[in-house]
Amino acid sequence: MGGYGVEGNKPMQPLFETKQVKGRVAFCRKSVNVKKCFKSSTIYVGICLILVYRLKHIPSAEEHGRWAWTGLFMAELWFGFYWILTQSVRWNVIYRVTFKERLLHRNADKLPGVDIFVCAADPTIEPPTLVVNTVLSAMAYNYPTEKLSVYISDDGCSELTFYALLEAPHFSKHWIPFCKKFKVEPRSPEAYFTRHIDSKDIIFVQEWSAVKKPYKEMKNGIKSMVEACSIRREMRAQHKGFSEWNSKVSKQEHQSIVQILIAGRDTNAVDNTGHRLPTLVYMAREKRPQWHHSFKAGAINALSKVSSQISNANIIHSLDCDMYSNNLDTIKDALCFFMDEERGHKVSYVQFPQNYNNLKKNNIYASPRKVINEIEVAGVDGYGGAFYCGMGCFHRRESLCGRKYSKNYRGEWKRGAQKNAERTVDELEEASTVLANCSYEKDTLWGKEVMTASTNIQDKRWSEGLFQILLSKYCPLLYGYGKVKLGARLGYCVYLVWAPTSSPMLYYMIVPPLFLLHGIALFPELSCGETFKTWWNFERMWMMRLATSYLFAFIDNLTMLFGLSETTFAITAKVADEDVLKRYQHEIIEFGSSSLMFTIILTLALLNLFSSVGGIKKVVFNIEFRAAAGLIPHVILCGVTVMLHVPVYEALFVRNDKGRIPSSVMFKSIIVASLACLMPYLLYN
Numbered sequence: 001m002g003g004y005g006v007e008g009n010k011p012m013q014p015l016f017e018t019k020q021v022k023g024r025v026a027f028c029r030k031s032v033n034v035k036k037c038f039k040s041s042t043i044y045v046g047i048c049l050i051l052v053y054r055l056k057h058i059p060s061a062e063e064h065g066r067w068a069w070t071g072l073f074m075a076e077l078w079f080g081f082y083w084i085l086t087q088s089v090r091w092n093v094i095y096r097v098t099f100k101e102r103l104l105h106r107n108a109d110k111l112p113g114v115d116i117f118v119c120a121a122d123p124t125i126e127p128p129t130l131v132v133n134t135v136l137s138a139m140a141y142n143y144p145t146e147k148l149s150v151y152i153s154d155d156g157c158s159e160l161t162f163y164a165l166l167e168a169p170h171f172s173k174h175w176i177p178f179c180k181k182f183k184v185e186p187r188s189p190e191a192y193f194t195r196h197i198d199s200k201d202i203i204f205v206q207e208w209s210a211v212k213k214p215y216k217e218m219k220n221g222i223k224s225m226v227e228a229c230s231i232r233r234e235m236r237a238q239h240k241g242f243s244e245w246n247s248k249v250s251k252q253e254h255q256s257i258v259q260i261l262i263a264g265r266d267t268n269a270v271d272n273t274g275h276r277l278p279t280l281v282y283m284a285r286e287k288r289p290q291w292h293h294s295f296k297a298g299a300i301n302a303l304s305k306v307s308s309q310i311s312n313a314n315i316i317h318s319l320d321c322d323m324y325s326n327n328l329d330t331i332k333d334a335l336c337f338f339m340d341e342e343r344g345h346k347v348s349y350v351q352f353p354q355n356y357n358n359l360k361k362n363n364i365y366a367s368p369r370k371v372i373n374e375i376e377v378a379g380v381d382g383y384g385g386a387f388y389c390g391m392g393c394f395h396r397r398e399s400l401c402g403r404k405y406s407k408n409y410r411g412e413w414k415r416g417a418q419k420n421a422e423r424t425v426d427e428l429e430e431a432s433t434v435l436a437n438c439s440y441e442k443d444t445l446w447g448k449e450v451m452t453a454s455t456n457i458q459d460k461r462w463s464e465g466l467f468q469i470l471l472s473k474y475c476p477l478l479y480g481y482g483k484v485k486l487g488a489r490l491g492y493c494v495y496l497v498w499a500p501t502s503s504p505m506l507y508y509m510i511v512p513p514l515f516l517l518h519g520i521a522l523f524p525e526l527s528c529g530e531t532f533k534t535w536w537n538f539e540r541m542w543m544m545r546l547a548t549s550y551l552f553a554f555i556d557n558l559t560m561l562f563g564l565s566e567t568t569f570a571i572t573a574k575v576a577d578e579d580v581l582k583r584y585q586h587e588i589i590e591f592g593s594s595s596l597m598f599t600i601i602l603t604l605a606l607l608n609l610f611s612s613v614g615g616i617k618k619v620v621f622n623i624e625f626r627a628a629a630g631l632i633p634h635v636i637l638c639g640v641t642v643m644l645h646v647p648v649y650e651a652l653f654v655r656n657d658k659g660r661i662p663s664s665v666m667f668k669s670i671i672v673a674s675l676a677c678l679m680p681y682l683l684y685n
């Protein structure tokens with residue numbers, strides 16, 4: 001490229017800029033000041049003092065509680081370590097700003113092709129309407145449609161999902177021009193139409209209704225098909241694709257299917273205003289019981305091969321079937337990073353933050369998204385690190401296919417699928433179907449280089465996968481040594497150690513209450529932004545997550561390590577029944593299932609309740625005040641735990657909706673908690 005980095009005689013302006021969050025300690029975006037710095041130093045000193053105290057006062061071998069004391073020391077050591085990890089991502093938070101006008105000004109004629117992958121896996125928990133909405137949102141991105149291709153991977157191999165996708169081309173003819181004309185946001189029709197519109201512009205209101213009508217028809221059509229659980233005869237006859245679904249096809253076992261629903265170069269595939277529609281492809285990769293399908297990673301892998309035959313775009317963007325971009329220009333934002341003349345070649349992928357749009361004010365389930373997105377991800381970025389979170393990521397196809405970074409390589413943006421210009425749709429389908437076969441990867445590097453990345457299900461799956469990375473040769477602390485800054489490596493570890501952190505937390509929730517009941521002191525004698533509720537909810541959920549999901553993940557990892565079990569991928573449900581939604585609106589937590597998770601939570605809650613009551617009794621009636629004083633911190637610790645668990649007691653004693661704790665869980669927990677309470681008596685009397 002002639003005159004690289006220079007436009008005319010002036011130096012070229014960058015396509016993105018980096019902004020440092022002012023001050024060094026970004027605990028919270030706005031309040032960055034000396035007070036916070038002071039706070040973190042005090043916490044640090046506090047942690048050190050606790051550890052010193054523990055070491056100096058280890059009970060002698062004859063005294064009670066020596067092992068418990070040592071255990072608490074270990075737990076506190078771990079918490080201290082964890083706290084230091086979390087600090088690493090708070091000292092160098094940066095934000096990136098893009099300049100899309102400059103991008104278009106300099107690259108209008110050489111914008112690259114973009115292949116968007118949408119993954120779906122189960123037609124019951126990921127309803128076809130949901131999938132089709134995500135697909136439509138991707139088709140309607142504000143980007144030249146002839147450069148856009150949307151691929152859907154259906155791991156559920158469901159003809160209902162296929163049917164829903166056949167509807168997408170029709171509706172997109174209304175939807176895409178409407179979006180472009182009125183700069184609609186978000187571009188998922190469902191999300192858009194459920195919003196309240198308040199416009200006096202008559203033309204807009206008319207067109208709004210004119211688009212909503214076919215949307216409703218499409219939605220109802222899909223709904224009735226799903227309810228009937230089968231495709232009507234006359235529908236089947238309309239598309240050759242249905243012939244793939246014969247009696248032998250099941251979710252676990254079937255041949256590969258590739259159907260091009262809109263061929264991008266088909267000049268008849270245009271919207272209502274005569275503009276070309278983006279390419280749309282349905283794929284269900286082959287599944288055979290004897291081949292491991294590697295879950296979502298396997299799906300992405302198959303999609304990248306299939307798409308290489310059809311559109312072969314330089315940029316790959318992946319979305320989960322329940323997600324959509326809330327910004328119409330997301331693609332251009334990503335391109336500002338890839339196409340920056342100075343630094344673009346150093347960028348292998350661009351990850352956008354993932355958010356949920358129905359979080360309530362007090363965030364009852366304490367989704368850590370805000371902290372992750374606004375601080376931790378940006379904090380790791382400050383050290384030159386980047387998270388890959390799955391959906392919402394843009395990759396260079398080349399780096400996804402294993403090309404190694406080289407200082408001088410710039411890549412060629414205008415590539416694309418010219419090689420396919422001569423082939424017919426049938427030929428393309430045939431060629432790419434082979435690529436979605438299980439055996440295609442045999443003895444090749446496909447899929448071997450890709451690591452299978454592995455609410456409660458999500459927490460467990462994540463913490464499990466992350467802990468696996470910690471134990472693997474890719475552990476950032478070691479693998480990144482000399483390549484990535486220490487700050488980033490520590491930052492990655494904040495997540496990787498979720499699962500093992502469950503042990504010290506459980507220890508803290510079980511041992512001190514038991515010793516309190518028995519009157520043995522384990523603590524020194526007493527000498528304590530967002531809504532308070534949000535913070536409080538956060539502490540509660542953090543405790544519960546550690547004690548359940550992360551614990552399960554920890555155990556699963558250990559059993560896997562010893563070859564006793566295999567990786568699984570439990571897909572998160574994307575629909576909730578109305579009752580549940582109503583309770584969620586009122587910020588009431590769900591406990592209404594008899595899973596082991598709730599038994600553990602309730603047992604711990606009861607244990608702490610019993611112990612606090614017993615402990616308070618001891619402190620009040622203890623004649624020797626010095627002995628009682630040592631118990632006061634216990635009472636406080638258990639008291640705080642009890643207060644954190646108030647919603648659990650409510651769900652047990654007060655509530656009578658369907659989200660309350662089932663009696664089977666209650667009985668189990670009472671028995672276990674009572675037995676645990678008797679333990680100190682059995683041990684020490």
Ligand SMILES: O=c1ccn([C@@H]2O[C@H](COP(=O)(O)OP(=O)(O)O[C@H]3O[C@H](CO)[C@@H](O)[C@H](O)[C@H]3O)[C@@H](O)[C@H]2O)c(=O)[nH]1
Nearest residue numbers: 119120121155295296299320321389390391454458571572
């Ligand atoms: O065998 C499978 C299993 C899952 N999926 C798809 O993978 C996506 C993620 O599954 P989901 O159950 O929704 O997981 P979440 O925990 O909600 O997803 C988060 O966590 C995943 C990793 O655990 C990331 O890949 C996602 O991008 C991220 O949003 C969904 O679109 C699924 O359809 C498949 O395609 N094949």
Ligand SMILES: [Mn+2]
Nearest residue numbers: 320321322572
């Ligand atoms: Mn999901």
